[in-house]
Amino acid sequence: MTAPIDFYFDFSSPYGYFAAHRIGAVAKAHGREVVWHPILLGLVFEVSGGRPLPSVPMKGDYSRVDVPRTARFHGIAYRHPSKFPVSGQAPCRAYYWLAQRDPAFAQRLALALFHAFFADDRDISSPQMTVDVAAEMGVPGPELTLALADPAVKELPRVASRRAIDKGVFGSPYFIVDGEPFWGNDRIEQLDRWLGSGSF
Amino acid sequence: MTAPIDFYFDFSSPYGYFAAHRIGAVAKAHGREVVWHPILLGLVFEVSGGRPLPSVPMKGDYSRVDVPRTARFHGIAYRHPSKFPVSGQAPCRAYYWLAQRDPAFAQRLALALFHAFFADDRDISSPQMTVDVAAEMGVPGPELTLALADPAVKELPRVASRRAIDKGVFGSPYFIVDGEPFWGNDRIEQLDRWLGSGSF
Numbered sequence: 001m002t003a004p005i006d007f008y009f010d011f012s013s014p015y016g017y018f019a020a021h022r023i024g025a026v027a028k029a030h031g032r033e034v035v036w037h038p039i040l041l042g043l044v045f046e047v048s049g050g051r052p053l054p055s056v057p058m059k060g061d062y063s064r065v066d067v068p069r070t071a072r073f074h075g076i077a078y079r080h081p082s083k084f085p086v087s088g089q090a091p092c093r094a095y096y097w098l099a100q101r102d103p104a105f106a107q108r109l110a111l112a113l114f115h116a117f118f119a120d121d122r123d124i125s126s127p128q129m130t131v132d133v134a135a136e137m138g139v140p141g142p143e144l145t146l147a148l149a150d151p152a153v154k155e156l157p158r159v160a161s162r163r164a165i166d167k168g169v170f171g172s173p174y175f176i177v178d179g180e181p182f183w184g185n186d187r188i189e190q191l192d193r194w195l196g197s198g199s200f
Numbered sequence: 201m202t203a204p205i206d207f208y209f210d211f212s213s214p215y216g217y218f219a220a221h222r223i224g225a226v227a228k229a230h231g232r233e234v235v236w237h238p239i240l241l242g243l244v245f246e247v248s249g250g251r252p253l254p255s256v257p258m259k260g261d262y263s264r265v266d267v268p269r270t271a272r273f274h275g276i277a278y279r280h281p282s283k284f285p286v287s288g289q290a291p292c293r294a295y296y297w298l299a300q301r302d303p304a305f306a307q308r309l310a311l312a313l314f315h316a317f318f319a320d321d322r323d324i325s326s327p328q329m330t331v332d333v334a335a336e337m338g339v340p341g342p343e344l345t346l347a348l349a350d351p352a353v354k355e356l357p358r359v360a361s362r363r364a365i366d367k368g369v370f371g372s373p374y375f376i377v378d379g380e381p382f383w384g385n386d387r388i389e390q391l392d393r394w395l396g397s398g399s400f
Contacts, residue, residue, distance in 0.1 A: 048258045058248045058370035062383055072400055073390050170258035183262055186386035190273050200272055 004033040005191075008164050008174040010041040011088030011124060012052075014067045014078070015185040017114045019173035021076050022188055030195035032177070036099075036107050038092045039161040041172055048170040052085045070185070077119040086117075086125035090148055092157035094130050097147045098139070109134055204233040205391075208364050208374040210241040211288030211324060212252075214267045214278070215385040217314040219373035221276050222388055230395035232377075236299075236307050238292045241372055243361040248370040252285045270385070277319040286317070286325035290348055292357035294330050297347045298339070309334055 005027050009016030020036075027034045045051055054060045064080075071078030091113040099106035116122040116133045124130050127148045135141045147153050164174075168181060175182040175191055180199075182191045193200055205227050209216030220236075227234045245251055254260045264280075271278030291313040299306035316322040316333045324330050327348045335341045347353050364374075368381060375382040375391055380399075382391045393400055 049256070050259075056249070058368055059250075059383075061368065062370065062381055065381060066383070066387075069390065069400075073393065168258055168261065170262065181262055181265060183259075183266070184386070186384070187266075190269065193273065200269075 002032055003178055004035045005195075006037060006167075006176040007034050008037045008039055008169045008172065008176075010172040011038055011091045011110075011113060011117065012085040013041065013172035014118060015070070016172040017078075017118045018070060018074055018076055019175075019185045019188065020111055020114050022074065022185070023173075023175070026188060026192050026195070029192075032195060034107075035103075036095070036110055037160055037164060038088060038095050038110060038157065039164045039169065039172070040088055040092065040157050042087070043158065043161040044165055044170055047165050050170060054085060077115070079119055079121050081117055081121050081123070083123050083125070086123060089125070089154075089157060090127040090130040091124045092160070093148050093153050094134055094139075094144060096156035096160065097144070097150075097153050098134075105137075109137060109139070112137060202232055203378055204235045205395075206237060206367075206376040207234050208237045208239055208369045208372065208376075210372040211238055211291045211310075211313060211317065212285040213241065213372035214318060215270070216372040217278075217318045218270060218274055218276055219375075219385045219388065220311055220314050222274065222385070223373075223375070226388060226392045226395070229392075232395060234307075235303075236295070236310055237360055237364060238288060238295050238310060238357065239361040239364045239369065239372070240288055240292065240357050242287070243358065244365055244370055247365050250370060254285060277315070279319055279321050281317055281321050281323070283323050283325070286323060289325070289354075289357060290327040290330040291324045292360070293348050293353050294334055294339075294344060296356035296360065297344070297350075297353050298334075305337075309337060309339070312337060 005023065007023055009020060023034055053063045068078055068080065095106050095110050098109055113124050113130065113133055117124045122129050124133065131141050131144050134144050167176060171183050173185055177191060177194065180194060207223055209220060223234055253263045268278055268280065295306050295310050298309055313324050313330065313333050317324045322329050324333065331341050331344050334344050367376060371383050373385055377391060377394065380394060
């Protein structure tokens with residue numbers, strides 16, 4: 001029995017989106033489960049001093065080349081969202097609300113929300129859009145709408161973000177496997193080898 | 201006749217060191233030359249707002265795991281320097297002074313200086329150490345010592361850094377090929393595919 005891979009990401013992170021497409025196959029090849037942890041990078045940046053990529057001088061310009069190229073490199077559908085970056089509050093709340101009952105379904109919803117945002121340019125920061133995407137997967141709209149406004153549910157993304165910070169998470173995507181941290185979609189190759197060898 | 205790959209790096213950048221070991225083979229496989237451009241990231245950071253990795257909260261701690269692991273991943277010798285980060289002024293000056301006469305020899309010197317710093321823990325920020333490393337390759341010590349203090353030579357790293365900034369370079373390593381920018385040792389795979397396909 002091996003420990004699962006912890007996968008941290010922000011719903012507004014394109015590299016998190018790419019990783020969400022890729023981590024499942026890598027984990028499966030090594031007989032590992034993946035626990036998804038959507039977080040709010042804004043809370044992380046308060047501690048790390050980081051800031052959203054598009055607003056970083058020079059690096060922001062580069063990301064506008066690198067993100068779509070990286071999507072093509074991996075063969076992942078990508079259309080840059082009209083509104084970007086956005087808050088991941090609504091999709092995070094939906095994820096954690098559903099994960100309490102059915103983690104596997106919540107993962108599929110997270111991937112659908114990512115896809116809605118980064119491939120179909122649907123603004124998932126809007127609670128209604130998050131409800132619409134979930135409804136397309138069979139989640140009752142009125143029930144989710146109520147949940148998104150529930151103070152207990154609203155607390156879940158903040159709790160998850162604080163726990164992630166405590167584990168050293170400072171970016172998206174970020175993986176922890178058996179205590180070893182891997183930051184970035186471009187560390188999945190190292191994670192893959194690590195899983196195969198136990199270390200290297 | 202294809203244009204060379206422009207390879208920008210700072211002598212105090214471990215990821216630049218890894219890239220210096222790897223870019224030659226990738227370029228050769230596609231019949232390209234590589235022009236090496238050591239720069240001073242300190243000057244870049246004045247424009248980009250960046251700062252040395254070890255001093256960035258959380259990310260600095262992560263880099264102390266990621267750097268040696270990435271060295272092992274690529275099979276590159278690495279011993280974390282006792283003094284780090286350091287100024288790349290002396291090795292930069294030596295590089296540009298030699299590159300004016302013999303660019304290929306200057307590249308070999310740059311790799312030797314990188315190796316001295318990141319594998320043998322020799323402090324190449326000291327002009328005398330840079331002279332010693334060069335002397336082991338047959339460069340006359342007294343002549344290089346004079347060159348390192350020559351105002352015209354001292355200007356060369358600054359000119360190179362300013363030119364790099366004008367081209368959008370904000371980190372190390374950074375590659376530009378046919379106008380396409382690639383940032384990071386972990387973008388060499390994309391660069392490789394780009395060289396093979398003309399784009400993707």
